[in-house]
Amino acid sequence: MIYQLANCIGIMLAYAAAYLLAPTESWRWILGVAAIPAVGVFWVLCTRMDTPRWYVMKGRHQHAEEALRKLDPSADTARALAELRATLDTQTTGPRRRGESLRVLVRRPYLRALVFLVGLGAIMKLTGINALVYYKPLILQSMGFSGYTSLLLIPAGIQVVTAIATTFSALKVDRIGRRPLMLTGLAVMAVAHGLIALTYFTGVRTTSMQVLAILGFVLFQAGFGLGLGALIWVYASESLPGPLRAAGASITLTVDFGINLFIAQLFLTILDAVGGEFVFLGFVVITLASWVFMWKLAPETKGRSLDRIKDYWENDGKWPETTAVKDATTKQPETI
Template identity: 45%
Template sequence: MSGRPPALGTTSPMGRKIAIAAATIGIIYGYDIGNVSGALLFITEEMRLSPALQGSVTTVLVAGNIVGALIAGKLATAVGRKPTMLIVVAGYAVFAAWSGLTSDILWLDVSRFFLGISIGLSLVVAPIFLAESAPAAIRGRLVVGYQVATVTGILLAYLVDWSLAGSGNWRLMLALSAVPSVLVVFLLVRLPDTARWYVLKGRHEEARATLRLVDPGADADREIAEIEAEISTQTGGRLSEMFRAPYSSATMFVLTLGFLVQITGINAITYYSPTIFKQMGFEGNATIIGLPAIVQAAALVATIGSLFIVDRFGRRPILLGGIASMMLSSLVMILVFATGSLGSGGSVWGFLAILVFTAGFNFGFGSLVWVYASESFPARLRTLGASLMLTTDLIANLIVAQFFLPLMDGLGGATTFVIFLVLAAISFAFVLRFAPETKGRTLESIRTYWENGARWPETTPTTPDRKA
């Protein structure tokens, strides 16, 4: 096997359509979590919100994410990956438009809660849809590509917020994502579901046809037989199975990883970076909204970098490198706040630290969490495992969204970033000790890692299959 991964251009037309659909959903998701950072400045002014009510605009979205994540696994298994994605984009369109039409905080929170449910569904299903449709040799890049799309959406949100800062039109900021949501429906309805889901439901002819569409050179009968063999070794696919041997160790790994991804503070920056920059001494709505756009542009570059090397250098080096960058950035932020190097014109070092923190997160945690979520479980447990992982991720997100501003106000910036530094150090130690290297391995062979007590058997094949 060559050390050089196949080019993305070798994917079939159907495979590219699947990737484009998932990427579009990723962009919409990114836009919907990023646009509130700028919009909140104007919502607060118009509705005269207290700090608690300002926080509710963000936290109700995350609460909806948790609900969506909890039901996503069962829904995607029951009705299919594709129908669930159609539900997602319908929810994006309806509730994004609703949030832009409301005129009081109660209905704004209600609309954002239901938008959050749609997001929670998409966070589980879109990466699974990609992972089950991609050849093993490029699976990592395609799933990381979803994170590229998400960061692109966040960047677009900041750019839109910046362009509308003069008018303060927060309604348009929130509602614009309804347009691509409607458009992607026309692409989704023309796609098949994944071959793995068809096999799970006993629809073998549809599975065979899908495999031939997505990868015309594949031996469809051989791959269906491999999928069936894997499924036949599994019993149930129930929640209790996740916490019994041999998958209890995999479950604890992904649950802890999911929690660490968010508790280390990335969404404090995504949601509240204009507030952070204001505390650093930067002034003017255009500036404090424009600076986060530069930060997200750097994050996009970092994510694209991860995309091109994840299947060449492996998961662990990228993940550890990204966390190390977050640790260094937190240290700089501590020094910036502790030394009082803030004032008129803002802190250049603080800005650079926020930029490196965000880029490091997206290079490591942001890119690789979806890869591990999609790789760590066999077919029957995959969506349930991803749902559980995302649930812990979102609980940590809720904690950060709710308590970051009170921490900054009560304890100060230096102490707040000491907390983030400690959490990043814990994350580094956890990944160093527990994260397996899954580069180039089939989904079926990764199963043997957990069945062997979180160790690779000497006989585990590393040559990737044609479809993962």
């Protein structure tokens, strides 16, 4: 969820930088300014250590002890290291060799989980988020908006809604649950796409229609921040037991970026070919189908131990009655 908030802030800053540089009409500077935060992130990554868990998995115990000491100088690092090694040693039932995780996922009972994670990565982009982030100025222009303020500052302001919705989701996810937030977010996104499609179908470029379009964009960003934006990586990390978790998250990420490449290359071509009304009507259909997909397959991991997620898939996508629900007073950190 912190990742999504950082994403929102980055998009807002990108639009703001484009607005400030727009009078120069220099697209090279607009694109090149992104190198500044990229250099900063590169420097930060070069100065960070890997996690103690990763060092232990690689047999680099001295580095693991140093990492533990940096995380908590007052802790008993020798004891923490021993506990970490013991935890990893107990994970003897999971896949160990390269490619073994995939072979486990393509067979029952985890085939259902694989379908869910692949669908999750596809839904993230097919419901329209990157199409709107990349091409919102052009979409606004086709709706009669003009000027740098309308085409660049309005999209930046709309991103604030995503940040607010994501923050709300982060604060309430352990109380409301993953499924209700995800399903509500997708429903709001479907309504938003319908409003935007309506503005295209009317063919009217009046102020009232433009306000309706802005409302559609605002609702879409709110729904995305509430559901998909805040929860996709929570679900990717909580939907498989520990030995398979990295492979599952990698599959979701690969599908996500693969669909993103398709959207970036073909969205404008499709928009010009069929028109905005049918593009956004298509988004309505895709988003509603995504709602059904999540309703059918998404597990509710609220209050459940992540170590017991295998029970859900082994019981054909249902939580066994014998699986104990975690005490509500016990706080479990999320893996993001």
